[in-house]
Amino acid sequence: MTVEITGVGVDLGGRPVLRGVSAVAREGRWLAVIGPNGAGKSTLLKAVMGLVPFDGVITVGGRPVRGLAPRDRARMLAYAPQSPLLPPDMTVHEYALLGRTPYIPYWGRESARDTEVARAVLDRLDLTGLAARPLERLSGGERQRVVLARALTQQAPVLLLDEPTTALDLGHQQQVLELVDRLRRDDGLTVVSTLHDLTLAAQYADDLLLMSGGEAVAAGAPGEVLTEDLVTRHFGARVSIGAGPAGRPVVHLRRPTT
């Protein structure tokens, strides 16, 4: 499903956080939202998920999200926040099963099918061995995979991931992004994620959206967005950008010579 964001503005506590942001995440593609701290990346994801009130129009598969009932919206969009709250004594299986919430009536309980979906997702993410383990006893990489499992159990065609690689070491960052990419290709999912590492964003995303000061300042293929001029201007960083694998740009920090 395609996500279309048109002229979106968000005020939080009387302060404009987003102004006139427009962007498109096409069906089956990965859109990475990049930008300096405080640019409004996370807020944009929350607006799409309907967690903050916004001006403008956001549609998913052609339907405006504002008018959707919460349960219908939750069947189209799955969301993983930057620092998810993991109840310490909940087990991995119980947590993954929460992803079935949009399919369970208010007074109801999980069906056999819900349990089966959760089990299959855990199996697919190599988490079956951890199913009975409490969340407090997971490593950082395992936690990230478990959060992903919950989002996948939701079986929504669009995944919204806020900084899925924060606090992970290099190997685990790659592992998580590879996993998302594989799932995207296998299931035809649309992925919208914020990523603070520009080189990683360029490696994995099909399209980049550069945000700065609450506005969308550039969008397009990684090679078009990651130019030395734009990165210097919006991140205030001195960088050189070279060609990496498959012609995707690689960003290097350049130490000022004294």
Place this chain on the structure above:
Amino acid sequence: MTRKGVAFAGAAVALAACMTAGLMVGAAGLPLKGVVLALADRLPFVEAHSGLTPLETGVLFELRLPRVLLGAMVGGLLAVAGAGYQGVFRNPLADPYLLGAAAGAGLTVTLVIVVLGDGVGVPLAAFCGAAGGVLLAYGLGRTATRGGGTATLVLAGVAVTSFLTAIQTFLQQLKVEELQRVYAWILGDVGGGWDQVVMCAPYAVVAAAILLLHGRLLDVLSVGDDEASSLGVRAGRVRLVVLVAASLATAAAVSAGGLIGFVGVVVPHAVRRLAGGSYRVVLPLSLLAGGAFLVGADLIARTVLAPAELPIGVVTAFVGAPFFVTILRATRKVET
């Protein structure tokens, strides 16, 4: 049997054992066989000769049985209300006592005793006060932070408690001669007889049923409001329904049993340790274990200084306060 199965069986056995002991032990000791047969005799189509004297039968049915039932009901309600508040506020220390319910009830009851000078209006006053105290804390917490931060709500409860207690103390000092009656009520008592049982039961059933049916949704809320919303749950609405049900349970318990502290925080925590953190397990188990805990506490309260009776709130505080500190330490460890 699974861990949950063992926990449920254990709680049920503990409740049955505490209630049986509560029926047998007292100034006039009753034999187990007599008690069981006398109870069986009251069942339809059962004829049994208990061998109890008419006096003993009177003690059993007019004093002990209502006392044990009220104890089980009040304990179960306080524990399940505590578990509900903990789910709503995502705070293992949330407790009916802490959220203004106790102070609200204390104030209105003092008001009734001081102004009307008799005990007729006490249950209704306690009910209104408990509900009012929690709603005040809730309202204050909501206006203090947009969207209602969870820590703020608990702090609002503390502020409301201090304020209401101050007014109550002021009223108390105006009429020193009523002091002892007010204190007797504040320290708790489950010896109210069948009247109290009958008055408390309908609220108990409704409140407990609503709370038990929200176990799954409280589990969803435990991952945070944003994620709960992203899962299609209206977090604010669930929170409000559980809050009202927990306050109703608290009000029913407080109006029937007075102010009995720590049950709502000690029992759910012990249950969580034994059977895991899912509210689908914590809520029903708290109901059973809370009943057992309070009937047991009442048993201690009326035997330790026999023939004098200790207020039951003293017993629960004696056990509960050190426990509370333990939980506080454990919680701090998790957070740092």
